[in-house]
Amino acid sequence: MALLRGWEGAIAAALVIFLGVLLFGFSSALWSVVLSYGYGLRPVSLNELREYSPDAVALMDTLPWSWWQPRPQLRCIITTAPLIFSYGRWQRRVVVSEGLLRTATSEELAALLAVELAQLRQGLNTLMAPLVLALQCPYAVYDRLSRWGDRWAPPYGQGWGRRWGAITLYACCALLSQGSYLVFRGLEMLLFWTNQLRQYYSDRQGAAMAGNPNTLVLAWLRLMHATAQTVSTQGSIGGALESLRLLLPLNPTQAALWGDQPLDWGAIARWDGDHPLRHWFRCTSSHRPLGLRLRALMSYSRRWQLPCLLLVSPQPLPPLQRGWLQLTPLWGAIAGGLLALLLSGIGHFAVRVGRVGAALWWLTDWQTLGLGLSSIGVGLGLFLRINAYYPPLGDRPEPATLGQLLHRSLALPLDSTPVRLEGRLCAVTGLRNGLGQHLWLQTANGLWLLRCYKSWGAAWPIVQPQLLKQLQNRSVVVEGWFRRGTIPTVEVATWQCPDLKQTQQWGAPYWAVGVATLWVLYGLITILGWL
Known part of the structure; x- marks a missing residue:
């Protein structure tokens, strides 16, 4: 609170307010600048859109528009990756890629457009779009420094002066670029829950606008297949899909995995919707689980008396046998915290007894005990599940799909x-x-x-x-x-x-042991007061 007093606090508050107004008040203009500079943003007329999807143009013509619900403008970015997203409150934009225009059918493109229009009309992008715009800063630093640092990558020449200079530049670029990437992913994770909630509302409204939930499912399947082709060609999902992940209909990494092989969607829906630890898994999911979204769309089809494209009805599952083992680090942290409270109570009681319990004065610091014992509990929990995580591979594991x-x-x-x-x-x-x-x-x-x-x-x-x-x-x-x-x-x-004729051995089990050991050592050092 001391930082909020005086001129320093006033300047900091004014700076935060200015950045907030700039980000949320002018996000549409800033988005246009970012997309024009990075991806060649260009306008798309209704006549051009009609060549790809007459159904999309008909959908926009049937919706009522007013000063409170202004008609969005269409934009296109130059990339083969399939993507579509929207942003803006008053200056609304729906952005599609050339790759999506060329791969999706007329009905599929109209269904994807319906979801984006639903988000704009309900204001679901009012918060998400400016925050994702802010995420473009650390991602741009990661991308630019990575490309610049590759110029100084090994192998190096024989000159010592040039070698050490190149090593220094390469190390600095590597440290800053990967640090920026970790900042990008960490900030992105803070928006996961908001993004999942946004998709919960937009899927239903978009399906209602499209008129048939099955068309939206087909559009998602088309997106998956096109994303898988992008990964096969580029070696990754690409910068556009990765940096704009939270605004896209599907998680591009998951879409690439699901995209080019036959899958049992019923099993995927059961894992996403009925698994006892499904809420725990959703903490690391950028989008609402696809199985839940498919199940919701099929329920809309039944309610609207339409045929169901997929069979993803909920089914009872047997009890989970090893769920406790999956969460042993959490149980270890909780046990460590409870033990710290118990020992702290003993310490306070011993100090009040008098000189006899004075030797236990160090137990009264419950914060240090809690941090140390919880860290030890996390480490021991990681140790307990290492054997389950890394079973013997055997002589020759069988191929699988x-x-x-x-x-x-x-x-x-x-x-x-x-x-x-x-x-x-x-x-x-x-x-x-x-x-x-x-x-x-x-x-x-x-x-x-x-x-x-x-x-x-x-x-x-x-x-x-x-x-x-x-x-x-x-x-x-x-x-x-x-x-x-x-x-x-x-x-x-x-x-x-x-x-x-090369064979590479990888050390994932050793790193798991090392991470668990570091947790235990950190807890011991904290308790001993060496930090």
Whole structure:
């Protein structure tokens, strides 16, 4: 509160108010500048839209418009990635990509447009669009510094002066770019719940405007397929889909996984809607779970006496057997906090007794005890589930498809299924993939998202940039553990490249042990007062 007093506080408050007014009052103009500079934003006339989707033009003509509900203007950005989003309150804009215009049918484009119009008419983007605009700042820093730092990536020449200068510039760019990316992802996670709530209301209103929920489902399936093709071509979902993720109809990473392989949508809906830990999983989901959204659309179809495209009705599930083990870090933190309260009470009682209990004075600091014991509890909880997370792979894990692995409606991330996959490695090279966030495997059955950890952890692409350049677009054989989550991934144990005759060993289990150990050590150091 001391910072809010005096001239310093007044200047800080004025600056915050100015930035808030600028962000929320002029977000439409700022969005237009950002999109024009980054993606070549251009206007789209109704005649041009009619060439792609007469149904979309008819939809806009049937809706009433007024000064309170101004008619939105259409814009297009130059990218092959399929995307559509909207922003603005008075100066409304609906932005589509050239990739979506060329891939979606007339009815599908009209259904996607209906959802965006529903968000604009209900004011659901009034808060989200300016906040996502603010997120473009750390993402732009990450993107620019990554591209600039790639100029100084190893290998280096023989001159010591030039070598150390290049190493210094590369290290600074790597640190700042990946730090900006982590800031972007952290701030993005704060908006997950708001985004899920926004989609809850917009899906129903958009389906009502479109007239048929099945058309919206088909449009989503088209988006998934087009996103998967984008990943296969680019090696990642791309900057447009990643930076604008919260404004898009679907999570692009999940859409790429679901997009080009047959899936049991009933099993996905049961996992999203009936799993006992579904609310826990939603904390890490940028969008409302797709299974819940599909189930809601099919319920609208039945209510409006329309045929249902998918069978995603809720079904009773057996009790969850190992849910307690999945949450052992949480139980450890709670147990540590309760133990700290108990010991603190004992310490206060001992101090009041007199000289006999004076030796227990250190137990009265319940804040230090709570932080230390909770950290130790988290570490012990991580230790308890390591064996479940990393079971033996066996001599030769059997190949599997994503549809087979997603069939279990009670699957947990710790239900690690050993898998063996063979396909083409799709990856972005350089600092844009500095934390291994864009590693995909294109197999005959579809795309898989990979997670790899070496002695440097997830930052191995920064230390060994040449490795990704050598393996990009080459055939690799991957063995690892499949993890079921909102975004299913494969944690890699080994991969082999027959073309280069190379075998890479990855150290995910060791990093899990290291992280758990650090939690315990941090708790002990806190209790001992060394921090």
